[in-house]
Amino acid sequence: MLTVDEHGLTVSAPWRSSERRIVGVIRDAEDWVLKKLDVWNAFPARKQTWTQDDRIRYLGRDLSLELTQDTIASLATLRDGDRLQISLADPTHTDSVKAAVVKWYRRHALANFIDRIGALAPRLEVPVPRLFLSSARTRWGSCNARREVRLNWRLIQAAQPTIDYVVVHELAHLLEMNHSRRFWKIVASVAPHYREACAELNRMGLYYMDI
Ligand SMILES: [Zn+2]
Structure with missing residues (x-):
């Protein structure tokens, strides 16, 4: 049996099934599997700028980034439930x-x-x-x-x-x-x-x- 879910493609078969039979089942279902995997891939790629006001997700809601300059330590704090304030030595450094x-x-x-x-x-x-x-x-x-x-x-x-x-x-x-x-x-x-x-x-x- 084939399922496509959050784990990807899963093939379940009775213990004694031969490998050839399993491969056959996958081949027969190829179109269906590809279509399912397509749905999985349909969501547009993520575009993040990692700059001021960029939006991220947290527990199913949107947060906007609030970047501040601070020489002491990098620190992230949730403010008012919808802003993530991040202090960094160089807030223009997107990797940081x-x-x-x-x-x-x-x-x-x-x-x-x-x-x-x-x-x-x-x-x-x-x-x-x-x-x-x-x-x-x-x-x-x-x-x-x-x-x-x-x-x-x-x-x-x-x-x-x-x-x-x-x-x-x-x-x-x-x-x-x-x-x-x-x-x-x-x-x-x-x-x-x-x-x-x-x-x-x-x-x-x-x-x-x-x-
Ligand atoms: Zn599972």
């Missing part, structure tokens, strides 16, 4: 502005994800797993047999319900290591909005990843 934004994203992503995993794991009745921030360009989250969950810090740009869906998705994999009907039933029991969340990731995924 971008680096300060990424650092700020990562810090808030970690705090947000720890908080949400702590709240959502008990609802799925799984022990709170170890969390690592990931930078993978192709996936929002992953988990492994050592019960470690990795979540992409770039998710902090998405709306909170979308972040919660990805958290629930990975936690549900601690119970079901596949995308079976049972898996989606578990996801839906805690994240009934999961289709809208997938839609946001489909629509905005490439934009969020492009930083």
